Amino acid sequence: MSFTLATWNINSVRLREDLVLKLLSEQAPDVLCLQECKSPVEKIPTAGFEALGYTHMVARGQKGYNGVAILSKIPMVEAGAEDFASLGHARHIAGRLENGVTIHNHYVPAGGDIADRDVNEKFGQKLDYLTDMRDAFRTSAPKRAILVGDLNIAPREDDVWDHKKLLKVVSHTPIEVEHFNDVMTAGDWHDVTRADIPAGRLYSWWSYRAKDWDAADKGRRLDHIWATGDIKDAAHSSRVLRDARGWEKPSDHAPVFATFDL
Known part of the structure; x- marks a missing residue:
């Protein structure tokens, strides 16, 4: 079975329903993973998605914040949801496709503005979330799995517009990158995007603060698609x-x- 998957921080699925419909109509991925849905599950506007063939959905939601959902044309059942770092946030949902592949959709905490957990609780929550992810994968090694989402870390020097200027900026600090890499190693995860596009600057997020985001092009690659080692070559x-x-x-994110040919 061959299927195309997309991941997108939509920044409110209800506010940007038309953009989701545009993406589904024009690009037609078989599976779409959304983050920051900012909606209770029962208020996600599914009718339009279903009309386009996306009749399967698994989701976790909360009012106004966070929230993750997986829309699929392919039969899919829920395969769990974890509350990493015990934050009580809707940040993870997993779905299992009919071919046995499990898709994990994550929205990792952004971490606030100060890269110091002693003065910024949000940064500590981010590191704890990643540590819990690492420990979960060490305890139960994933197989035939894909992990996607807004992981809120740009790990490589060419994943940001200026490596040196951003070394102390949340999303690109060495301690975040270390935690990010520890999660990858623990689950035998492989960066699908960079396997296909191994060199050159590549971004998926551009701040709303830029007057002309395209011309300034001060982006970061915060959104990721990973695959376990047993299926990485299928991507x-x-x-x-x-x-x-x-x-x-x-x-402010791009899909x-x-x-995957599986």
Whole structure:
């Protein structure tokens, strides 16, 4: 079975329902993983998605904050949800496709503005979330699995617009990158996007603060698609749909795609 998957921090699925429908209509991924849905599950506007063939959904939601959902054309059942770092946030949902592949959809905490857990509780929560992810994968090694989402870390020097300037900025600090890499190692996860696009600057997020985000191009690659070692070679055709950042009233994230032949 071949299927294309996309991941996108939508920054409110109800506010940007039209953008989700545009993506589903024009790009037609088989599976779409959304983060920061900012909606209780029962208020996610599913009718339009179902009309386009996305009749399967697993989700965790909460009013106004966080929230994750997986929409699929392919039959899918829920495969669990974890509350890493015991935050009580809707930040993870897993779905299992009919071919046995499990998709984990994560929205890792952003971590606030100060990269010091002693003065910034949010930064500590981010590190604790990643530590819990690492420990969970050490305890139960994932197989035939894909992990996607807004992981809120740009790990490589060419995942940010200026490595030296951002070394002390949350999302690119050495301690975050270390935690990020520890999670990857613990689960035998492999970066699908960079396997396909191994060199060059690559971003999936551009701040709303920029007057002209496209011209300034001060981006970061915060959104990721990983695969476990047993299926990593089945992945191909990775891309970032940069144009979506320029749609009307956009999310500050662009969708990231990959195709799997499994």
